[in-house]
Amino acid sequence: MSHSIARQRDSVRYRSRLMQPEAERRPDTHPLTWRLRDDGGVVWLEEYLRKDGYQSVRKALAESDPQAIISTMKDANVGGRGGGGFSAGLKWSLTLQGGDIPRGYLICNADEMEPGTFKDRLLMEQQPHLVIEGMILAALANNSFYGYIFLRGEYVTAARVLSRALDEARAGGWLGRDIDGSSFDFDIALHTGAGRYICGEETALINSLEGKRANPRAKPPFPGQSGAWGKPSVVNNVETLCNAPGVILNGAEWYQGLSGDRTDDGGSKLYGISGLVENPGLWELPMGTTGAEILDRAGGMRNGRQLKAWLPGGASTGFLLPQHLELALDFDTVGKEGSRLGTGLMTMVTQEQSMVALVRNLEEFFARESCGWCTPCRDGLPWTVRVLRALALGQGEIGDIELLEKLAADCGPAQTFCAHAPGAAMPLQTALRHFRSEFAQGISEPRIKAEEG
Numbered sequence: 116m117s118h119s120i121a122r123q124r125d126s127v128r129y130r131s132r133l134m135q136p137e138a139e140r141r142p143d144t145h146p147l148t149w150r151l152r153d154d155g156g157v158v159w160l161e162e163y164l165r166k167d168g169y170q171s172v173r174k175a176l177a178e179s180d181p182q183a184i185i186s187t188m189k190d191a192n193v194g195g196r197g198g199g200g201f202s203a204g205l206k207w208s209l210t211l212q213g214g215d216i217p218r219g220y221l222i223c224n225a226d227e228m229e230p231g232t233f234k235d236r237l238l239m240e241q242q243p244h245l246v247i248e249g250m251i252l253a254a255l256a257n258n259s260f261y262g263y264i265f266l267r268g269e270y271v272t273a274a275r276v277l278s279r280a281l282d283e284a285r286a287g288g289w290l291g292r293d294i295d296g297s298s299f300d301f302d303i304a305l306h307t308g309a310g311r312y313i314c315g316e317e318t319a320l321i322n323s324l325e326g327k328r329a330n331p332r333a334k335p336p337f338p339g340q341s342g343a344w345g346k347p348s349v350v351n352n353v354e355t356l357c358n359a360p361g362v363i364l365n366g367a368e369w370y371q372g373l374s375g376d377r378t379d380d381g382g383s384k385l386y387g388i389s390g391l392v393e394n395p396g397l398w399e400l401p402m403g404t405t406g407a408e409i410l411d412r413a414g415g416m417r418n419g420r421q422l423k424a425w426l427p428g429g430a431s432t433g434f435l436l437p438q439h440l441e442l443a444l445d446f447d448t449v450g451k452e453g454s455r456l457g458t459g460l461m462t463m464v465t466q467e468q469s470m471v472a473l474v475r476n477l478e479e480f481f482a483r484e485s486c487g488w489c490t491p492c493r494d495g496l497p498w499t500v501r502v503l504r505a506l507a508l509g510q511g512e513i514g515d516i517e518l519l520e521k522l523a524a525d526c527g528p529a530q531t532f533c534a535h536a537p538g539a540a541m542p543l544q545t546a547l548r549h550f551r552s553e554f555a556q557g558i559s560e561p562r563i564k565a566e567e568g
């Protein structure tokens with residue numbers, strides 16, 4: 116089977132499912148998904164326009180005040196949905212512009228290769244014009260003259276849908292010269308990646324876009340100062356950009372109110388769940404919804420299985436325990452528990468699953484996806500895999516747990532060139548913290564086994 120056919124089959128087999136019926140989704144409470152149809156069909160331009168599509172762009176162009184867009188986004192405090200939570204408005208306020216600084220690029224990060232994550236895919240496959248509308252607003256705010264959607268190569272359905280939507284937007288006057296009769300010009304190209312996780316890191320993405328090897332770049336300079344082809348560039352996640360139209364149309368106060376008194380972070384979020392639960396899928400819920408509510412919406416664990424641990428937002432976040440299900444899933448609360456909100460899509464682990472085998476699987480992924488630049492990541496991650504493989508086979512040696520702790524610490528924050536290594540370290544460190552005895556059982560020497568336990 117050719118590589119491209121395998122990719123297409125994958126894309127068809129795994130659907131990104133929104134679990135809330137149309138009747139439950141309203142414009143004032145579900146800004147990301149209220150336009151989606153129950154049949155899962157694409158909301159093309161005509162339907163999108165009927166459902167208030169591109170009204171935020173019309174409003175912003177009529178007001179012709181990029182600074183106002185930035186300050187509304189800053190007040191709304193839309194935390195970056197690519198996993199870091201950095202305020203989109205703040206990022207936009209730091210982009211170099213004005214004077215003799217050339218107009219730059221607006222890049223939509225649609226690489227979505229974080230294991231357990233399938234939220235951007237839903238937005239792109241079913242509502243491509245919301246992505247485009249968010250990009251136009253960001254371009255206006257950042258004075259970008261051209262945009263790129265950097266799309267994960269395997270997302271063939273999203274590629275097809277986005278291509279047609281870009282054509283529709285051009286034909287409808289929402290892209291190209293003099294958008295909606297204004298003097299603002301902006302167009303977007305779709306760029307499909309070759310399927311490497313590191314391409315999601317924003318500076319590696321820029322290198323890849325330029326046709327170079329996808330190694331992360333040194334920061335500073337940040338992309339907002341010097342990004343693609345040396346020009347000021349803004350990189351935002353798909354879901355982050357999809358928040359902008361609602362904020363610009365309805366204001367920062369409305370956005371902040373969406374999360375009620377659950378959390379200080381405003382807005383709604385595409386939360387999701389996978390693993391052995393009854394109904395894996397996605398929901399648009401207020402920011403700060405608890406893990407317990409999401410698990411409940413998924414119908415609980417499959418066939419009454421017992422939950423052992425869970426990852427709150429992808430493979431590069433830290434394991435949490437069943438008692439953490441009552442916590443608000445926001446950036447600060449999850450951070451305080453030694454993990455990260457990440458992408459906000461939970462992966463559930465049952466009592467029967469081996470933590471050693473699971474972590475080995477994750478570290479194999481991270482080791483394979485290292486760009487190879489920094490020693491702790493390039494050499495350390497394959498070493499953790501070797502140790503974890505031995506432990507999984509019950510052939511571990513005395514000192515293996517300490518060795519894993521050392522290798523993970525070497526990959527910690529500020530030890531390597533990008534956040535790939537700290538992301539790889541987090542599930543390992545938290546699994547060792549919470550389930551040390553499981554790792555100790557993989558050591559063949561009985562005396563040490565007793566001590567470690």
Ligand SMILES: Cc1cc2nc3c(=O)[nH]c(=O)nc-3n(C[C@H](O)[C@H](O)[C@H](O)COP(=O)(O)O)c2cc1C
Pocket residue numbers: 194195196197198199200201203224225226227228229312313314315316317318350351352353355356533534535538
């Ligand atoms: C190894 C690695 C992979 C990443 N992959 C993605 C990705 O697929 N999508 C994404 O939006 N951000 C990804 N990020 C985060 C980006 O570097 C960047 O912070 C993000 O696109 C900024 O957008 P936001 O502020 O809207 O979240 C990744 C980071 C790292 C270190």
Ligand code: SF4
Pocket residue numbers: 313331484485486487488489490492493531532533534535536
């Ligand atoms: S941490 Fe890993 S992925 Fe990031 S630059 Fe270093 S070697 Fe590359």
